[in-house]
Amino acid sequence: MATQQRSTPLVPGAAAGAADFAEGGGGGVVARGYWEQAWRRFKRDRLAIVSGVFVVFLGLAAFIGAPLAQHWLGHGPNDLIKGGVDNFVPVGPWSHVDAGQGHRTLLVLGSSDLLGRDEFLRLLYGARVSLEVAILATILGVSMGVALGTIAGFYGGFVDTIVSRLTEIVMAFPLLLFAIALAATVGDRLNSYTMFGIFQHGIVSLTLVIGLFSWFYPARIVRAQVLSLREKEFVEAARMVGNSNLRIMRSHLLPHLVGVIIVYSTLTVATNILFEAALSYLGVGLPLPDASWGNLLSEAVQFYTLQPWVMLFPGLAILFTTLAFNLLGDGLRDALDPRGSL
Amino acid sequence: MIRYIFRRLLWAIVLFLAVTIVTYVIFYLIPVDPARLAAGRNPTPQEVKNVAHYLGTDKPVYYQYGLFLKRLVIDHSLGYSFANRQSVNSAIFAAAPVTISLVLGGAILWMFIALPVGIYSALHPRSRLDRVAMASVLVGISAHPVWIGLMLSYIFGFRLELFPIQGYCNLKGSIAGQSCGGPIDWLYHMVLPWLTFAVLYAAFYVRMIRTNVMETLNEDYVRTARAKGASEIRVMVQHVIRNAMLPVVTMLGMDIAIALGGAVLTETVFGLPGLGKLAITGISTFDLPIIVGTVVFASVMVISFNLLVDILYAWVDPRIRLA
Numbered sequence: 001m002a003t004q005q006r007s008t009p010l011v012p013g014a015a016a017g018a019a020d021f022a023e024g025g026g027g028g029v030v031a032r033g034y035w036e037q038a039w040r041r042f043k044r045d046r047l048a049i050v051s052g053v054f055v056v057f058l059g060l061a062a063f064i065g066a067p068l069a070q071h072w073l074g075h076g077p078n079d080l081i082k083g084g085v086d087n088f089v090p091v092g093p094w095s096h097v098d099a100g101q102g103h104r105t106l107l108v109l110g111s112s113d114l115l116g117r118d119e120f121l122r123l124l125y126g127a128r129v130s131l132e133v134a135i136l137a138t139i140l141g142v143s144m145g146v147a148l149g150t151i152a153g154f155y156g157g158f159v160d161t162i163v164s165r166l167t168e169i170v171m172a173f174p175l176l177l178f179a180i181a182l183a184a185t186v187g188d189r190l191n192s193y194t195m196f197g198i199f200q201h202g203i204v205s206l207t208l209v210i211g212l213f214s215w216f217y218p219a220r221i222v223r224a225q226v227l228s229l230r231e232k233e234f235v236e237a238a239r240m241v242g243n244s245n246l247r248i249m250r251s252h253l254l255p256h257l258v259g260v261i262i263v264y265s266t267l268t269v270a271t272n273i274l275f276e277a278a279l280s281y282l283g284v285g286l287p288l289p290d291a292s293w294g295n296l297l298s299e300a301v302q303f304y305t306l307q308p309w310v311m312l313f314p315g316l317a318i319l320f321t322t323l324a325f326n327l328l329g330d331g332l333r334d335a336l337d338p339r340g341s342l
Numbered sequence: 343m344i345r346y347i348f349r350r351l352l353w354a355i356v357l358f359l360a361v362t363i364v365t366y367v368i369f370y371l372i373p374v375d376p377a378r379l380a381a382g383r384n385p386t387p388q389e390v391k392n393v394a395h396y397l398g399t400d401k402p403v404y405y406q407y408g409l410f411l412k413r414l415v416i417d418h419s420l421g422y423s424f425a426n427r428q429s430v431n432s433a434i435f436a437a438a439p440v441t442i443s444l445v446l447g448g449a450i451l452w453m454f455i456a457l458p459v460g461i462y463s464a465l466h467p468r469s470r471l472d473r474v475a476m477a478s479v480l481v482g483i484s485a486h487p488v489w490i491g492l493m494l495s496y497i498f499g500f501r502l503e504l505f506p507i508q509g510y511c512n513l514k515g516s517i518a519g520q521s522c523g524g525p526i527d528w529l530y531h532m533v534l535p536w537l538t539f540a541v542l543y544a545a546f547y548v549r550m551i552r553t554n555v556m557e558t559l560n561e562d563y564v565r566t567a568r569a570k571g572a573s574e575i576r577v578m579v580q581h582v583i584r585n586a587m588l589p590v591v592t593m594l595g596m597d598i599a600i601a602l603g604g605a606v607l608t609e610t611v612f613g614l615p616g617l618g619k620l621a622i623t624g625i626s627t628f629d630l631p632i633i634v635g636t637v638v639f640a641s642v643m644v645i646s647f648n649l650l651v652d653i654l655y656a657w658v659d660p661r662i663r664l665a
Contacts, residue, residue, distance in 0.1 A: 169360045172648070174640035176606055177621050181368070181633060184625045274486055278607060281488050282622065297488055301611070304492055305500045315489030322484035 038259075041335040048331020051324040058321060062127035070121055075105055077121035078289045085116045089306045110309050113299045119310065122291035123317055129292040130321065133206045134272035140211030142265050145218030146257065150249055152219070153226025163223070167216045175213055179275070183209045183284040202286040210275050218264055222257060229253055259336035266329035270322040277318055293318050343656065350652050354645045361641040362634065366407045369630050397424055410634065420638065421631040423624075430635035433620060438639070440510050441616035444608065445601045447532055448539030449594065455544040460551025461583065467556065475548055482545025491538040491611035498534060505533045508613040535612045539605060543597065550593065554586040561585070588658075592651050599647035602640065
């Protein structure tokens with residue numbers, strides 16, 4: 001097994017194929033591909049599998065479960081529920097309360113604020129916001145980073161100097177302050193832009209702001225990888241048969257970076273979930289009345305001493321989701337890069 | 343060496359100019375007119391114009407930026423707030439001690455946690471304590487800082503009534519408008535913010551120290567030292583920890599510098615009137631001089647800590663300055 005784990009991505013199946021052959025597997029030798037090997041390693045990592053299942057489940061709950069739950073409970077996430085507030089304190093979990101006009105309704109996790117909104121539904125809809133923003137911003141940031149990093153590492157010289165200096169300048173900024181300032185000003189104007197109604201208010205602007213601040217780490221990592229890859233023989237061979245620079249980058253360098261990019265993106269989603277929650281907590285993220293985990297936390301600040309549930313639920317939602325993405329990322333790292341070069 | 347320092351210094355100045363120019367340009371592009379905000383309720387167009395002239399916002403952006411540089415270099419002044427004409431220097435000097443005590447105290451606390459745990463974990467990988475440490479690290483980096491703060495203040499502040507959950511007390515005796523002051527009140531009020539701040543960073547540092555020490559343990563010079571008969575303590579202290587700490591110290595410098603620019607989340611949770619709070623207030627009122635002031639302070643911190651680390655490194659390692 002040791003040789004199999006050590007095999008390089010260049011000829012990933014060779015060692016495994018040799019092992020099969022030695023066991024006298026009969027018939028033809030089928031070499032295991034890079035992805036097959038990675039999947040075999042990933043399967044053994046129970047924590048990573050559980051995290052992956054959790055992420056899929058959360059996605060289903062947020063995009064399919066939320067409207068269903070709204071239908072069954074009979075009220076929406078932004079509806080004001082009269083009975084949701086008891087003596088100026090939001091009610092606790094599992095309360096049957098008066099919904100006005102003689103109806104009674106169930107607040108599964110209690111209400112989230114002094115307007116008596118349903119905490120459970122707001123958490124589900126908040127999951128949607130978190131996932132959409134974090135994943136889209138990661139795609140945006142990582143693609144920018146990969147493009148810049150590849151170009152810088154491949155061409156070197158003047159281009160590399162420009163990109164590296166640019167990263168250095170960006171990293172000298174007080175980034176959180178800048179993100180807040182951007183979200184409060186430019187983001188505020190973009191809030192009503194929904195991309196022809198696909199997204200709810202504020203998603204596009206949050207994605208842009210967060211994406212703008214998540215490109216430099218991937219850029220640095222990819223640049224370092226490309227710097228060593230471009231000296232390899234296969235690049236020389238590709239150039240010799242007459243490939244253009246663009247084709248070398250796209251077809252010969254990028255496939256080697258897929259592992260790094262997947263691992264890094266997963267971990268970036270985790271940071272971006274925290275980032276989104278921080279911006280919404282500070283009131284420059286998702287505009288009210290729509291729910292986001294950050295909004296819920298900032299509302300909880302007012303009365304968490306009287307009703308600790310309102311603080312506990314959004315915090316745990318954030319914790320479990322980021323934890324799942326972090327564990328998934330670690331598992332993917334072990335699976336895709338067993339030699340530990342990341 | 344002098345040449346190297348000179349080059350780094352020049353680059354630091356370029357960085358500073360780049361950061362401030364970008365700040366100015368971004369806030370110039372904002373469609374909000376600060377003069378209108380500062381002119382009071384229902385101003386006539388003439389009043390807005392007068393206010394704009396008074397604040398200097400009727401001039402083109404490069405003129406405003408030039409004026410900012412001139413004031414900074416010649417008068418060492420960051421200008422006056424648009425909102426209340428308070429001097430930005432005094433606003434920053436009032437807020438800086440709060441942030442500095444939060445960040446430095448937090449940094450000391452997190453290093454006190456991270457150093458022993460990280461080194462122990464590296465020396466005993468897969469031991470019970472290592473597993474517990476690694477699990478808490480994952481929780482520490484996955485939990486939201488705001489939530490950590492709220493949980494700590496609920497449990498230790500509200501339930502156990504051990505520490506206050508809000509406010510700041512001046513270290514050097516009470517100042518006007520404050521009921522508390524002096525070192526004991528200061529310490530008492532800072533415990534929970536420090537803890538919040540430390541939980542997050544301790545997680546990162548435990549992980550980093552563990553990886554570094556484990557990597558250094560595999561180095562050839564560690565084996566050589568052992569082969570030469572050095573005692574285990576000497577090998578650890580002189581060879582392993584010394585080398586493993588180099589990158590940690592770099593990160594520490596960077597993290598402290600960045601946090602000094604505004605530990606926004608911790609400051610808002612505990613109601614500390616620090617730089618982060620100042621910046622947030624500035625942003626919500628489009629108070630350009632306050633925003634630029636905090637950005638300048640924060641980036642000067644980052645740039646000078648960077649410069650310091652670079653120079654220290656070049657001094658330790660000649661390969662860097664000759665490259």
